Amino acid sequence: MMLFVLILGYFAVGEALVCTPQLCEMVKNTPLQCKGSIVKGGGFCGCTDSCAKQEGEECDLPSGIHLFGIPPSGPCDDGMECTSPITENHSTPRLGRGVCTRSRQLRKTRSQDYTPCQQMYAQRSISMVIWQGWFLPKCDVEGNFESEQCDNTGHCFCVTPHEGNLIESTKVLGSADCSAHTHSRRDLTQCQQMYQLRMISFVIYKGMWTPKCDSIGNFEPVQCDNTDHCFCVTELTGTVVRASKIAHSKPDCSMYDLTEAAPTIMIPS
Template structure:
C-alpha cells in the first residue's frame, strides 16, 4: 500500500511539474566534467539536467536494471537505459531492443522521431516518452503523468477516452482508434461499441445481431449471437 501511495505521489508531481521560461535564472549548476562522466561509464549530455539548464551525467542502466524513475518522471535526468535497450513499460526494467521499432523506419515515422528526440534531447522533468509500435507510429494508448489517453497513429489525441494510469492495465484504445479511422475515411454504417477508456466492449454488434468479441472487436469462436434487444443476456465476461 505504501509503495502504491508513493508511486501515485510521484505521478501527481510529474504531471503537475512545468518548467517556467525563467527557471534557469535561479538554478546553480553543479560542475559536470565530460571526461570524468564518460570514464565512469556515464553519458555526458549538454543541457540534459534540470529544465535543460545544466549539463548532466546520465548513468547507463544495464539490461535488467530497474527504470521505474524514467516511467514515473518522464525522461530521467540521472539515468537511462544504455544504447540498444529500452524501458519496458510492463516490467519497468531495461530490456533488449528499441521497443519493437523497425530500425529502417525509426527516423521518418512520427513516434520514432519523437522517441529519439526524447531520448537524446535535454531531460525535462515530467516530459512524456512516447510508446511506439513496430513501424514507428504511436501505439493507441499513451500515458503522461497520472493519465492515459488514446491517440491516432500520428499521435493526435482522440478526445473522450482517458483513464488514471493505475487503472489502465487493460486499456487498449483500439476501439477508439478504429472508430476514429473509420469516421475519417468518410464511410458510414458501422457502429463501434467502446468502453470509456477506448477499449472494445466485450460484445459487438453488426446490424441488429450482437456477439461476444475479443480485444480487437472480432467475434470470438463459438460465441452465441443474439438480437440487439437481447444483448444484456450475453455472458461474454463469464464465458458462454
C-alpha cells in the first residue's frame, strides 16, 4: 500500500512540473566546463545549455520511456551512441536510461589497429563459444603470436608469428619444442618493425605516422601522418623526402628515386 502511495505521489510531482518562460528566469546560468561538445538548450527545461555525455556516462536511450518529472540525462557526444545496459552488460535498464559507448563503426575501425593475435584474444575473451581444441592466444609484447600455444585439451603446438597458423607437425600432449619456429624482430623488415612499434606505443605526437608496408614488407612510396600531410619515403628505410610533403593531397612519388636511403630528385629530360 505504501509503495502504491509513493508511486502516485511521484506521478503527481511530475505532472505538476510545467516549463514556462517565467521558470527559466529563475534558473541560474552557470559557465560550463565540458569535456566535449555543448548541447544548446539541453539543460533544465531548455533554459540552459548542457554538456554532451561522454563515454561511460548515463544517457537517454532513443526509444526510452521516462516517467513524468524525471529530468533527462541528455544525449551522447559525437561518435558515441546510447546503448542499453540490458544488452551491453546484462543488467537491468533504468527507465529509458543507457550508457554512452563508442559507436559500432568507430569500434570496428579501432579494432583494425590491433594485430591478428590481439584481435583473436579480444574476441575469444568475450565469446561464450568453446570447443574441443579451443585456445586463448598468447601474444608477445609486439602483438605477435608467441611461438608456443596450448589448447584446452592439454595439447601444445607451434604457430606462425603473424597469422597464428598451426604448424600441425608440432602438436603434442604437453609442452611443444618451438625453438626452430621462434621468430624475432630481426626477421622483420624495417617497415614491419616500425609498424609493430607504433601499434604498442602509447606516445602520440604531431606529425606521427604509422607506416604502410607492401606485400614484401617494404615501405609503400606514399605515407601520411596524423596532420593529414602526405609525403614520399624510400622503400627500404622509410626516409622521408622532405620536399615531397604536402597537405590534404598525395604527392607524385614517381619523380623521386626511392630505392636508395638518401633519395635524389630525378630531373625530367
